Amino acid sequence: STVIERIVVRVPCNESSTTITDILTVSPPGMSKSSISLDPDDNNTYIMYIQWTPRPDQYGIHQLCLTPVDSVGQTGQQVCYTFQVDVEPPNFINGSMTPQGLVPRNQAIWSISTDQDVIPPSQRAAYIRYFKQMSNGADVEVLRVNAAVDVIYQARQLVINTGSTIWEEGAQYYILFDSGIALINQSCGIESAPLANKSFWTFQISAPHHTTP
Structure with missing residues (x-):
């Protein structure tokens, strides 16, 4: 998301005939500032806007420090603000599951x-669970299925191997995920949320076709 802040000096x-000619900034990379304008309602007040859209790799704590400079070269008191950029957990994309039906x-x-x-979980066991509907x-x-053992992580895709499992003919199933099935490799490994919606990923096993002579 984008941060827009109104700075008032x-x-x-x-x-006074003294004016504000600059506001010095020490800011995170990518933060921009507008020109300084006089407040139309107060001839002693000046306004500047800052705008920042953090990159995905700019998670953590960032500081913005502002120092006003007037027309005679004097600097005012520095003021600093702190911004915390949180990391969104990885999400599973609805409709990307294969196979279904x-x-x-x-x-x-x-x-x-x-x-x-994403990367696999490393600190604890996390499972992908197959349920038969009754x-x-x-x-x-x-x-x-143990995510750390039987799942291949390919950047933005998980490939799950259920081995030699034979599913029951005509039965209906759904798949659920524990929390932490996938991590993003930054900010201490933010975990995916559990996938607990029974209708998110469902499948049915085909029944044999019987023909009559």
Whole structure:
């Protein structure tokens, strides 16, 4: 997001011929400042705007320091402001999952995309869980995939390998993710949120076709 701040500097002496000619800044890379203008409602007050859109790699604490300079070369008191740039966690892109819908019994490779470059979890176990939908609502977890072992991380895509699993003919399944399945490799590794929506990634196993002679 973009930060826009209004900076106000006031000459302390009324009816003074002294004007503000500059506002010196020590600022984060990429921050811009406008020209200085006189407040139309107060001849001793000057206004300047600063604008900054942090880059993704500029997370953390940043400081902006301002020092006014008047027309006779005197500097005013420096004032500093602190900005904290937070990092958004990685998100899984809805609609990027493959396969969905009807899949064969021996389907073993699954993939989903993220909106940022990600790396695998390293500090704890995090699982991708496959659930079989039951008619009585008591769904059953049938497979648990360790993200650090059976998932390949390809920049902005996760490729999941369920190995030799054979799915039940005609059954319906959904996939859920623990928190921390994916991390971004910055700011101490921000974790992905859990994926707990049962309708987000679903699939059904195709049933055999029977023909009559």
